[in-house]
Every structure is written in C-alpha cells, then in structure tokens.
Amino acid sequence: MEATAMAWTVGVVGLGLLYWFVWVMGAAEVKGKRAVNLKMGSITRDKVKDKYTQYWSFFRRPKETVSAADKVPAFVDTFYNLVTDIYEWGWGQSFHFSPSVQGSSHRDATRLHEERVAELVRAGPGQRVLDVGCGVGGPMRAIAARSGAHIVGITINEYQVARARAHNRKARLDAQCEVVCGNFLQMPFPNASFDGAYSIEATCHAPRLQDVYAEVFRVLRPGGLYVSYEWVTTPLYRAADPDHVDTIQGIERGDALPGLRAQDEIAAIAAEVGFEVLQERDLALPPAGPWWTRLKMGRIAYWRNHIVVSVLTLLRIAPKGVVEVHEMLYETARHLTRGGETGIFTPMHMILCRKPLLPAPAPSPAPEDDANQ
Numbered sequence: 001m002e003a004t005a006m007a008w009t010v011g012v013v014g015l016g017l018l019y020w021f022v023w024v025m026g027a028a029e030v031k032g033k034r035a036v037n038l039k040m041g042s043i044t045r046d047k048v049k050d051k052y053t054q055y056w057s058f059f060r061r062p063k064e065t066v067s068a069a070d071k072v073p074a075f076v077d078t079f080y081n082l083v084t085d086i087y088e089w090g091w092g093q094s095f096h097f098s099p100s101v102q103g104s105s106h107r108d109a110t111r112l113h114e115e116r117v118a119e120l121v122r123a124g125p126g127q128r129v130l131d132v133g134c135g136v137g138g139p140m141r142a143i144a145a146r147s148g149a150h151i152v153g154i155t156i157n158e159y160q161v162a163r164a165r166a167h168n169r170k171a172r173l174d175a176q177c178e179v180v181c182g183n184f185l186q187m188p189f190p191n192a193s194f195d196g197a198y199s200i201e202a203t204c205h206a207p208r209l210q211d212v213y214a215e216v217f218r219v220l221r222p223g224g225l226y227v228s229y230e231w232v233t234t235p236l237y238r239a240a241d242p243d244h245v246d247t248i249q250g251i252e253r254g255d256a257l258p259g260l261r262a263q264d265e266i267a268a269i270a271a272e273v274g275f276e277v278l279q280e281r282d283l284a285l286p287p288a289g290p291w292w293t294r295l296k297m298g299r300i301a302y303w304r305n306h307i308v309v310s311v312l313t314l315l316r317i318a319p320k321g322v323v324e325v326h327e328m329l330y331e332t333a334r335h336l337t338r339g340g341e342t343g344i345f346t347p348m349h350m351i352l353c354r355k356p357l358l359p360a361p362a363p364s365p366a367p368e369d370d371a372n373q
C-alpha cells in the first residue's frame with residue numbers, strides 16, 4: 001500500500017515537473033527565445049557576473065562620469081549583452097513600450113505603435129529608411145512588411161546584429177531588412193543616403209541628443225522625414241521631490257541611461273541641428289491607454305521567471321549572474337511603473353522633423369571694423 005502511494009506520488013510529481021519543464025522552457029510571449037537559451041550576449045559564460053558588477057559600478061560614480069560621452073557606447077553595449085536574451089524571452093522582439101489598446105493584444109498594440117512610424121515618415125516601396133538603434137529588429141520587420149520600404153538598422157551591440165539577421169531570415173524579410181553594427185553617434189553611412197529615418201526608444205542612450213540628431217540630419221536627404229519616440233521626464237516631474245528623483249534615477253540605472261532629458265528640451269535640440277519640427281506629442285497622454293499596465297500585469301510572470309532563472313543557474317544551464325540581471329530588471333520595472341502612474345515620465349514623446357530642402361542661409365558677415373576701411 002505504502003509502495004503504491006509512493007509510486008503515485010512520484011508519478012504525479014514527475015508529471016508536474018515535466019509539465020513545469022515544458023511550460024517553463026516555453027516562451028512567455030511569442031518570441032522564439034527560450035529560457036534554456038539565455039546566453040547573455042557575446043559575454044563568455046564565466047564573465048557574466050563580472051560584467052554585471054562592472055555595469056552596476058558605473059552608477060556608483062559621480063553623475064558626470066556616468067554621462068561622460070566617450071564611455072557611454074561601451075557601457076550601453078555591455079548592458080545589451082546582459083539584457084537582450086531576457087528581453088526577448090520575457091517581452092518579445094520589439095524592445096519598446098506602446099499605449100495599451102482596449103480589446104487588442106500586446107502584440108497588436110506593439111505593431112500599431114510601430115506602423116504609426118511608417119506612416120509618419122511616409123515610408124514606401126523604393127525608399128531607403130534608417131532605423132536608429134534597431135535592437136533585434138522587431139520594429140524594422142513590422143515597418144518593412146507594412147510599407148514595402150528597404151530598412152537599414154544600426155545597433156552598437158554585435159549580439160543584437162546576429163539576432164536581428166537571424167530573425168530577418170526567418171521572417172523572409174532579409175532582402176528588405178539590413179542590419180549594421182555601429183555607433184549612431186558616428187554612423188558609417190554617406191551624407192544624404194536615406195529617404196527617411198526613425199528611432200524608437202533608443203536615442204535616450206545618447207549622452208548628448210544633439211550628436212545623434214546631427215548624424216541623422218547628415219545622412220537624410222533634403223526633404224527627408226525623421227520621427228523619434230523619446231524617453232523624457234514630463235512637466236509633472238519635480239526635482240525637489242525625493243520620490244520623483246528616486247523613480248527617475250531608478251529608471252536611469254536599470255536602463256543604461258546617461259541622464260533623462262526633459263520633454264521641453266527635445267524640439268529645441270532638433271531645431272538646433274537644422275531640422276524643421278513638424279509635430280511633437282506625448283503619445284502616452286489620454287485617450288491612449290496606459291503603457292505601463294503590461295509591466296504591472298506581469299507581476300506573477302516575473303516571479304515565475306525569477307524561479308526559472310534561479311533553477312537554470314543552479315543547474316548550470318544559465319550562466320552565473322543571470323539572477324542578478326533579472327533582479328535589476330524587476331527593479332527597473334517597478335520604477336518604470338511608478339514613472340507611468342505618477343505621470344512624471346513618458347517613453348513615447350513623439351517628435352516628427354524634416355530636413356529642409358534648401359540649406360539654412362549662412363549667417364550674415366560681421367560688419368567690417370574700422371581698421372579695414
């Protein structure tokens with residue numbers, strides 16, 4: 001009798017474990033990255049934890065060092081080696097937020113937010129459009145499929161280049177979507193080589209927005225359109241409120257940001273590099289549905305994911321350090337949610353610009369001084 005009970009217990013527990021294994025190893029969203037394949041980018045297994053410590057220690061330095069322009073691209077690259085697989089596993093192939101749309105899935109809401117970009121830059125067949133900070137190419141594929149345009153994406157992270165190219169091949173969009181590894185602050189493209197350009201939640205990594213906007217301006221043809229979804233603090237943010245400061249600093253630390261900009265700085269910067277600003281709007285404002293609900297609703301999923309990464313690390317399937325990176329992301333989700341709920345932060349301040357057809361007039365010569373007369 002005892003043996004039968006034991007057999008039943010073992011059977012039930014075994015089946016439970018099998019189910020758990022399949023469920024756990026299966027995708028949390030539809031994405032093509034499984035927990036057993038959490039590699040942590042191009043970092044070798046034994047270096048993941050060190051790299052995480054190195055990333056974190058960056059934020060213990062004075063603010064000026066964190067935003068030191070020359071160091072930022074390397075630190076952003078390390079960040080994406082650490083998070084790319086976890087993002088794909090837990091979020092999907094599009095590394096951005098979107099307003100929630102009643103009655104639509106997250107996947108549809110994401111696609112709509114991306115297709116809006118295609119419409120804003122009037123992308124169409126025969127055009128060459130630049131994706132500034134393309135991640136693993138979720139938006140690029142949606143925009144290529146929707147518009148028929150040829151999309152060229154650039155990302156600083158080599159591992160993302162490999163992932164994006166593999167996804168492009170799988171989606172049979174590799175003839176239409178190209179991916180280049182490079183720094184968007186010094187792009188490897190000739191002047192006026194694109195008909196349009198866009199950046200989705202990527203330029204927030206630039207220490208000086210002027211530098212990336214000036215590069216986009218250079219590579220666009222005259223008359224070309226550029227749209228960007230910017231991460232910014234809103235006018236509700238109060239630098240004297242410790243809760244606000246804690247939320248914004250939490251967002252910066254968990255998302256490799258050298259320093260969030262204020263919403264009202266963006267248009268001035270675009271104009272400074274020569275753009276005409278056609279439209280500017282926070283896409284998170286009503287009637288848009290809250291973008292942060294997807295983060296909040298996933299709390300149970302986070303705990304499940306935490307157990308998954310812990311077990312996989314214990315079994316040495318995932319490298320040491322994954323649990324720490326996952327905890328960092330959990331914390332940043334908390335800060336992002338708070339930023340959304342209080343309204344002090346938006347990840348979708350949209351700005352639409354055009355490169356003028358005629359170059360700006362040269363400044364008039366200074367009046368001659370008396371000595372020359």
Ligand SMILES: C=C(CC[C@@H](C)[C@H]1CC[C@H]2C3=CC[C@H]4[C@H](C)[C@@H](O)CC[C@]4(C)[C@H]3CC[C@]12C)C(C)C
Pocket residue numbers: 086087089090091094095096097201202204255256298301302305306326329330332333
């Ligand atoms: C634009 C940027 C990235 C935005 C988002 C795609 C990511 C920001 C925070 C990320 C996540 C937080 C919690 C993770 C969770 C703990 C894990 O179990 C599964 C993945 C997360 C949901 C993860 C997914 C991507 C984010 C939402 C920045 C970097 C400029």
Ligand SMILES: C[S@@+](CC[C@H](N)C(=O)[O-])C[C@H]1O[C@@H](n2cnc3c(N)ncnc32)[C@H](O)[C@@H]1O
Pocket residue numbers: 073076080093094095096132133134135136137138139154155156157160182183184185199200201202203205206
């Ligand atoms: C949050 S992800 C967004 C990716 C993509 N736009 C999307 O929505 O899926 C930010 C992207 O910007 C890229 N990035 C950040 N700094 C960069 C730089 N200096 N040069 C090129 N790419 C950069 C990152 O590598 C990453 O691909």
